[in-house]
Every structure is written in structure tokens, then in C-alpha cells.
Amino acid sequence: MGRVIVLGNAGLDISLSVQRLPDLGETLLGHDVRRAPGGKGLNQAVTAARAGAEVLFRAPLGRDAQGSEIASVIAAEACLMFHPHHFAHPTDFSLLMVLPDGENSIVSAGPCAAAFRIEAAGAFAAKAESGDVFVMQGNLRADSTQQAMEIASRRGATTVFNPAPLWWDAKSLLPFCDIVVTNRGEAASITGMSDPTEGSSALCTLGAKVSIITLGADGCVVHQEGKTRHFAADPVEAVDTTGCGDTFCGVLAALLAQGQTLDDAIIRAQTAAAITATRRGAFAALPSRSELLA
Numbered sequence: 001m002g003r004v005i006v007l008g009n010a011g012l013d014i015s016l017s018v019q020r021l022p023d024l025g026e027t028l029l030g031h032d033v034r035r036a037p038g039g040k041g042l043n044q045a046v047t048a049a050r051a052g053a054e055v056l057f058r059a060p061l062g063r064d065a066q067g068s069e070i071a072s073v074i075a076a077e078a079c080l081m082f083h084p085h086h087f088a089h090p091t092d093f094s095l096l097m098v099l100p101d102g103e104n105s106i107v108s109a110g111p112c113a114a115a116f117r118i119e120a121a122g123a124f125a126a127k128a129e130s131g132d133v134f135v136m137q138g139n140l141r142a143d144s145t146q147q148a149m150e151i152a153s154r155r156g157a158t159t160v161f162n163p164a165p166l167w168w169d170a171k172s173l174l175p176f177c178d179i180v181v182t183n184r185g186e187a188a189s190i191t192g193m194s195d196p197t198e199g200s201s202a203l204c205t206l207g208a209k210v211s212i213i214t215l216g217a218d219g220c221v222v223h224q225e226g227k228t229r230h231f232a233a234d235p236v237e238a239v240d241t242t243g244c245g246d247t248f249c250g251v252l253a254a255l256l257a258q259g260q261t262l263d264d265a266i267i268r269a270q271t272a273a274a275i276t277a278t279r280r281g282a283f284a285a286l287p288s289r290s291e292l293l294a
Contacts, residue, residue: 003054009041012037015242043283048135050292051254054257060115087116102241104242125152130155134148134160160253161176162180163180171190236274
């Protein structure tokens, strides 16, 4: 059984519920303010560990109270070894605005993620071995991300890339991706194709071996070896979709590292993501270890 190796970000999530998104120049009142550790890298690493994988996780943190708070939360997770890289910057954070139907919009600030250099990324990726699943997102710099993906791929790990947020061109990384996971909007931004079936094929044409486009309540579309398939989602009453993609990626990576087939891993990852959609918040909504192992 391989390990899940996650290189990404960790930060503080501040979420509030709003009736709608503000217009330009407008101030709205929000409610139900929540504060929790977060970041796509952290969420995916924690979920993978709760799904039963041995996880190595590295993320940049500030030397501040928020960084210490995040590190202490991660330390409480079983099977998760955290390797922080400290900077003299404020710890990264995200502001999440959650609409009544559960959909959300997110604004992130990542001074630590932006400062994480190519040398540190490459050194951590060199820990990957054949049988491991190496996971990255879009929070770090493009050059650091590509360096790590290239090294992990050369070392024989299965590489999983979740290119969110999209703040640089992800196309050049796709040839180093065994699996790329995007949502509908991210796929359209990368490929220029709004139709998920066409988009999933285009992601593979650009270099990925397998592309997965998550579609929320509509499940996901998977393209592999010239064929496109649709996987239905578990029907639930969603209250907040924040963190669903991270849950999906974390569980997918964990099950692949444990030797599950891609199809089985996708089915179970969608079930886990559906659990997250029924709860408010991101970190607080991640399924527990007992729920995932069940």
C-alpha cells in the first residue's frame, strides 16, 4: 500500500452566509460567521488521512498565532505527518461567502503560498516513490508546482492535480498528470470548452492521462483512454458546497494509494463529497474517519 503525499497550502478559512453576492461598491451584511483551519492542501491531506491512508503533507505557514493554531489542529489527525515550511509572512486565509442554496464564492490571500520556492517544492517531491499518490493544487506558484509534479512523476508516483484556484496557466502541467480533477468552470477556463464532455476530452488531449470534471449534483465526467463516462452523484439536500471538491480529491487519492480501482475510488469519493455538502463550512464539514472508513 502506498502513501498519499500532499504538497499544497494551509490557511485560515473565514466563512459567512449571505443572501446574494454584493454588487460593485455595495456593502452587504452577512451572518453565521465561522472560523476554521482550511486551504485546499490541508483539507485534502486531512481527508486522505481520515480515509485510511498514510499521509505526508507539506505546506507554507506564517510564524504567527494563526500558523500555530493550524499546526496544532493538523497534529491531532491520525496517520498525518505534517512538514510545515515557515515564512515571516501572515498565514494565508480565505473568505468564503455562502449563498442560501449552498453554493459559494471564495476570495483567498496566499502570501506564504506565493513565497514557497521551486527548490523546496522539488525537495519534498523527491520523497515520492512508486506506489505513492502525489497530490497538488493550484495555490502554490506555477514553477514550484510544475517542478514538484515533474519530479514526483519521474519517481513513479501517481500524480493527481487539482488546479484550483486558477491564477496561472495550468496547461503546461497536464503532461505530468496521471489524473487531473477540475470543476466545470475550471475545465472551461483551461480548455475553452463549456461542455464537460468536450472539456474532459480536451484535458487529456493537452496531456493528462485521466481527466475528471466534477459537476456537483450532476456527478462527474471522466475521460480515459479515449472514452468518456458519467458517474452519478449521491442525491442529498446540499446546504453548503464548500470543501466538496477537496473531500473528493482526498478520498480519491487515499483509495488509489490503497489499491482501489479508479472507478471504485470515484464512486466512494462522490459519496464522501455528498456528506460534505450536507454540512456548513469546509474543515468542519469534512467527513470523519469513522464515516469514511465505513
